[in-house]
Amino acid sequence: MNSSQEIIGLVEKFLSDSISKEEMRRLLQAYQQKQISEKQLDEYYASKWRSAGQYSSPFAGESRERVWEQFQKHIYQRSQMAPKQKSRWLLYAGGAAVAVLFFILGISLQLIRENAQQELVVTVQNGQKASVQLPDGSHVQLNSASELRYSPDFGKKNRTVQLAGEAYFDVKSNPDNPFIVLTHSGxxxxxxxxxxNIKSYINDKQITGTLIEGSIEVSSTQFSEILSPNERISFDTKEMMFYKSRINNANEAIFWMTDQFVFDKETLENIAKMLERMYNVTFSFTSSDIKEIQYSGKIKNNSMENVLNLITIVSPLQYTITGSHITFSKKQK
Structure with missing residues (x-):
């Protein structure tokens, strides 16, 4: 029976055609910095394990389970993280196929199409945020429940990205190659x-663009406007109407990056959507008129409980929590 170190060496050699030492180093660095999740790390190695399994195995006399247990401990020790109690690599390797994930410089990239030009996708789940460094040097900060798509040759012929959700863009200057953000509804x-900052969630009625610094052109089939710093465009996707306004502090549009809220006559229904994305919870209302109650103000150093308590302090509402579901109702007199 081989020693643990020998098994680790065999696995690394077995995977060498699929993943280089540099890729492995980047993976571990991204995991340490919490740029990728444990689940994404698992899925990546599971896909490589399956691919390598098409060839002859060097693990004679060793069970598949023992091989992966040893290699798993090795990986998490290298990342200075405690190994999991139960391996999901085996579950992924033995079950249905999962999406192949590649990680380059800490960015999770999903393989969208095979045998064609591959589109790269960064997806952020509810309750999470992500930081993306694009090949041209531009930086993107993604809010919860958001997705960013771009082509593998981004920056060469064009600098076009597709956004679903909310993101802050810090764009690297290139007068010969404009940076374009595409969203839904044109x-x-x-x-x-x-x-x-662009906020463009599919289920929201409005798309908003807020300029922090510099100049941008925002447009659809209905309009084209140039924004200056501290200006905002609001586009109603149902009525196909837009409204350009000047705001006192454009930085309020990116308070979400520091877990702060700024409300300006925001309905409780829209506030609930924000909380669902940020805290990975769901909301319901015992009556439809509750959804239309409006709130204005700023909440700093917030937790979900803090936000909920403040809402009920300034309005005749109460809430109940069942697991990850919150219900708003009117206070009993």
Whole structure:
């Protein structure tokens, strides 16, 4: 029976055609910095294990389970993280196929199409945020429940990305190659080098673009406008109407990056959507008129309980929590 060190060496050699030492180093660095999750790390190695399994195995006399247990401990020791109690690699390797994930410089990239040009996708789940460094040097901060798509040749012929959700863009200047953000309903923003925030969730009625620094052109089939710093465009996707306004502090648009809220006559229904994305919970209302109650103000250093308590302090509402579900109802007199 081989020693643990020999098994680790065999696994690394077995996977050498699928993953280089540099890729492994980047994976571990991304995991340490919490840029990728444990689940994503698992899925990546599971896909490589399956691919390598198409060839002859060097693990004579060793069970598949023992091989992966030893290699798992090795990986998590290298990342200075405690190994899991139960391995999911075996479950993934033995079950249905999962999406192949590649990790380059700490960014999770999903393989969208095979045998064609591959589109790269960064997906952020509810309750999470992500930081993305694009090949051209531009930086993107993604909010919860958001997705960013771009082509593998991004920055060469064009700098076009597709956004579903919310993101802050710090764009590297390149006058010869504009940076374009495409969203649903035909709304797009074009920049040369600037800082701005786009909020474009599929289920929201409005798309908003807020300029922090520089200049951008926002447009759809209905309009085209140039924004200056501290200006915002709001586009109603149902009525196909837009409204351009000047705001006192554009940085309020990116308070979400520090877990802060700013409400300006925001309905409770919309606030609930924000909380669902940030805290991975769901909301319901005992009557439809509760959804339309409006709130204005700023909440700093917040937790979900803090936000809920403040809402019930300033309005005749109460809430109950059952697991991850919150119900708003009117206070009993």
């Amino acid at each position: 709304f797009q923003a074009k920049a040369l080098g600037t800082k701005f």
